[in-house]
Amino acid sequence: MNGERGAWQRFLASDFFYDFKRSPVTLVSFVIVVTLILLAILADLVAPTNPFDPASLNLMNGFTPPMEPNAFTGETFLFGTDDQGRDLLSAIIYGLRVSLFVGLTAVILAMVLGVSLGLLAGYRGGWIDSLIMRIADIQMTFPSILIAVLIFGVARGLLPPDLRDELAISVLIIAIGLSEWVPFARTVRGTTMVEKEKEYVQAARLIGLGSGQIMLRHILPNVLSPVLVIATITLALAIIAEATLSFLGVGAPPTEPSLGTLIRIGQDFLFSGEWWILLFPSVTLLALALSVNLLGDWLRDTLNPRLK
């Protein structure tokens, strides 16, 4: 307990926390991201209704504008309802859960893949290095959204039709994860090539440790801070990629709408004047992506004082 408090106090006294306190933009972004993550985790508790429970839906409530009582039922909804009478606030909270889940898992996948390949390429060198980096070069030539759509399409082709909707979320995660590994691999490879010449790695080799252990236990901890920065920036990219794919109709299935799916639905009702179905999911997506981006920028500046 004592040791824990010591660590906490050391954290409060650190430059890292000092920088954090001093930047109002970062504080606001942090609060927004934490709030949205909490909403997503606690969706079952905080959402006024469960938008996927048909029993809780009342078609009479359809197209209720925000903050106005419905003409038939007299019920009021903070963000209004969609065509099915589904409470938009609840749909957004559940959509946020899908968006964040896909974004976070895709980044973890990209990170694990990119860091492993980067360590391997940087530490081993030779033909393994050339092979991995050539593939990375070719992949970097194409925009990642194109690669993600392509992987999604290939995976749909491989799956039997009745499983396509069921596994759509997993396919989405794999598609986005595989399209974002290159920046991790490049950075880790560069740092690894510098680190492996240092004396502590020579010493580890001298006492007979295997390459795997040297890479994971000795080099990895020293390349982690740029990885953290890339992960944050990639998270914003992954959230936007997920929203884009779902908006295009090749992402989250209709049974599990993400923020992108909700925006897609909202676009259909723009011409009939139901603007709120589009506006609120869009604002939520923007707030999330922008805050994560700003946090990433701040993290990069703080962990890399030379860039300041």
Add this chain to the structure above:
Amino acid sequence: MLFIIARRLLQAFVVLLLVALVAFTIFRFIGDPVESLLGQEATVADRQALIDRMGLNDPIPVQYLRFVGNAIRGDFGISYRTAEPVSALIAERLPATLELAFVSALFAIALGTLLGIYTAIFRHGFTAHAIMSSSLIGVSLPTFLIGVLLIWLFAVELGWLPSFGRGETVQIGFWSTGFLTASGLKSLILPAITLGLYQMTLIMRLVRAEMLEILRQDFIRFARARGLPERMVYFGHALKNTMVPVITVAGLQLGAIIAFAIITETVFQWPGVGLMFINAVFFVDIPVMSAYLLLVGTVFVVINLIVDLLYLVIDPRLRDGQLKRQTV
């Protein structure tokens, strides 16, 4: 010099073959071509006839070579969904995408360069600050949301511009153009802005940074000392020297514009190859996906090749040693 060019050409050729290999793998091994074309009720004899006709029992390398040969002649197989030749589908839709990409690129380069010069010259002014800050917001907005917001403002609220499709087109030979009718031109505006906005801000920031860099240099000071008018200094001396990086970035971004057309075309239901690709992914129309990959891959490789060779022409320092950019 010749050696570098030859090596660069060889590299591009190898990458193209690799892209073709991926496209072939998708084409041949995902889904069952025979079942997709004939349906499940086909007789065994029908199936065997089709397998023989498509050469599906030949060794894989032979099939790959035939695939590449067919692709070079413009034969990408038959769409599983519409049963039309894929090459006909692409030929019908390619003009729409190319016209859209052309107008977007023009918009991005022209407006980006203008705003870049403006923000560099009046860098302490209020307008320049406003432009720079709003460009940050523009970069953070996802492309599809920009499109939807533009539709909302200009098509729904103001009713000035159409929100989907190409309007009326005029058929000139095999090319259908929207440039010649009023509705065709009006339909181009919103999609072109949506598609070009990101590239526009990119070019603007690049021009601004390069201009600021060059305005600090001695020859600008001397030009001013010689009494040249400011207009001559900015456009005759400074701008000329910023154009090299701008041209290369603009060239590389052309590929990105064609790829991002997938999103813009879906938002505006623009009947181009990007929308065709998204529909192919949705309906698992494998030959169309494979052909699109080949098409876009070729565009990217060729653009990268041209930009790299342009570097050699523009910057003599690179001719002796290695290429500066190693983008394969």
